[in-house]
Amino acid sequence: MASSISLWVFLFAFWFLLSGHTEPLLLGFGAFSCTIVVYIAHRMDVIDHEGHPSHLSFKIIPYWAWLCWEIVKANIDVAKVIISPKLPISPVMFKTKASQSRELGQVIYANSITLTPGTIAVDLENGVLEIHALTVEGAKGVLTGDMDRRVCKVKGEMEGHDE
Amino acid sequence: MDLILDILSWFFILLGSAFVLIGAIGVLRLPEVFTRSHAAGMVDTFGTGLILLGLMFQAGGFNLIVVKLIMIGFFLFFTSPVACHALVRAAIVDGAKPMLKEGVVLEGEYKDTPKDEGDKPS
Numbered sequence: 025m026a027s028s029i030s031l032w033v034f035l036f037a038f039w040f041l042l043s044g045h046t047e048p049l050l051l052g053f054g055a056f057s058c059t060i061v062v063y064i065a066h067r068m069d070v071i072d073h074e075g076h077p078s079h080l081s082f083k084i085i086p087y088w089a090w091l092c093w094e095i096v097k098a099n100i101d102v103a104k105v106i107i108s109p110k111l112p113i114s115p116v117m118f119k120t121k122a123s124q125s126r127e128l129g130q131v132i133y134a135n136s137i138t139l140t141p142g143t144i145a146v147d148l149e150n151g152v153l154e155i156h157a158l159t160v161e162g163a164k165g166v167l168t169g170d171m172d173r174r175v176c177k178v179k180g181e182m183e184g185h186d187e
Numbered sequence: 188m189d190l191i192l193d194i195l196s197w198f199f200i201l202l203g204s205a206f207v208l209i210g211a212i213g214v215l216r217l218p219e220v221f222t223r224s225h226a227a228g229m230v231d232t233f234g235t236g237l238i239l240l241g242l243m244f245q246a247g248g249f250n251l252i253v254v255k256l257i258m259i260g261f262f263l264f265f266t267s268p269v270a271c272h273a274l275v276r277a278a279i280v281d282g283a284k285p286m287l288k289e290g291v292v293l294e295g296e297y298k299d300t301p302k303d304e305g306d307k308p309s
Contacts, residue, residue, distance in 0.1 A: 095232050095233060099233040102213070102225060107212070113222055115287055115288060116287055135268040138268035139232055139268045144228070145268075146272070146275050146279055147279070158222055
């Protein structure tokens with residue numbers, strides 16, 4: 025129930041930001057649509073910790089800031105590789121362990137790897153990631169495990185309460 | 188003040204466009220699908236990100252337009268890695284072999300014990 029209400033509030037805020045209308049009639053329509061969406065989502069039984077990850081908390085914001093900076097650095101590296109006349113690529117494919125205990129954390133880690141140019145998560149099975157990297161340097165960057173640890177830290181507080 | 192905002196805005200938009208252009212050159216220059224998708228990934232993270240940032244300076248203060256631009260960036264942030272992963276995964280499932288550099292030994296690489304690697308559709 026609590027997560028249904030928080031989903032409704034979230035949806036309504038989203039609707040309001042997109043529409044920008046303040047007339048009572050239109051606000052009413054917005055609230056009505058949100059209610060229907062929450063009702064359907066409830067019937068479909070998709071309001072769970074994966075469909076509505078309210079437990080992620082604000083700890084993820086410093087992580088995103090750090091990730092954005094990593095993306096900037098990686099972009100400059102890849103851009104250098106592309107525009108240098110010799111095209112110094114050294115593509116490698118390797119496996120690494122995602123040490124997050126639950127799937128959501130592993131997906132956050134895999135998505136972060138893919139977002140960073142130069143590395144793409146190809147496969148994720150049983151907590152083992154298969155990664156394609158454009159250069160050996162990029163692959164070494166992943167294997168230092170820095171990002172892995174940071175994702176664990178973001179997820180740290182939700183590891184406690186398993187279903 | 189307007190001039191400073193315009194300069195910042197132009198700076199970010201032009202830089203973003205430059206990265207989109209480099210990404211496009213990368214898609215042409217790199218040899219095969221896996222390496223090319225790295226270049227494409229550059230376009231949809233940094234290129235679009237910088238252009239959105241540049242556009243925010245054109246909005247004239249912090250208003251609903253800025254919020255919407257942030258939302259676009261936010262959704263791209265989540266959807267583009269999924270699209271990129273799906274593309275590469277589809278190539279792998281279809282049997283494309285990545286062109287790899289020979290004889291690279293990576294420290295700390297995860298080695299799995301050889302067992303049946305049945306093709307599981309995912």
